Amino acid sequence: MGKITVFDTAVLEKAVADRVLETVDREKIQTEANGEGLLVGCADGDQRGDTEDHLKSKGLHRRHEVLSNGGALSLGPKSPARSLNRMLSEFVIHMTKETWYGWIARLLSGVITMIGCLFRLDLVQLIQIHKGLELKRMGVIILMPHVPCGVAAYYNLDVIDQLRLIIGAKRRLKKIFPDKRIMLLIHVDWSNGDRRTYRFSAAAMEAWISTNHSLFTTLKARL
């Protein structure tokens, strides 16, 4: 299980202090989401129990889940997680490592990565969301990234990158499913025994990131 980075901790602590991350409001879950929603989240099993308990305690009594490694990160504009890319190459190298032709897979890893870019995970996820909404007749989509996330670490995405991708994902989904409400949550494992789920608004978060841009750049340079 990964640990939250010093940078992500500092950014998230400030976001909580500045109230752009708010505690999840039980009333809003019930009035805005009618207590039900389609959750797009990361498959990380270490955090599932905590998020499930939390959402249930906040009144989300009925939900359908579209889970994958990294969850909605793949839906963000130009997300590095939108395709298999180098994961395909790593997989082929793994599959052929005991064979005499394993060296060919290693030699062609760049080409295999390019082929991996054609396998679009975001499209698979969009189709899963579309079908899930249709089958379960749900009016609310909940996007819930989490920190620390293994896939975010794999692609070197800090929490600001993650938030930007999720905000972009929300806009994309709103265009595809204009009649659905989209709620943004984030689960944080503070790595000190404390785990929390927060709610945020896309517009407020975007403005806050923009206002604090130079602060975050300085902080990153110092770490």
Ligand SMILES: [Zn+2]
């Ligand atoms: Zn994850």
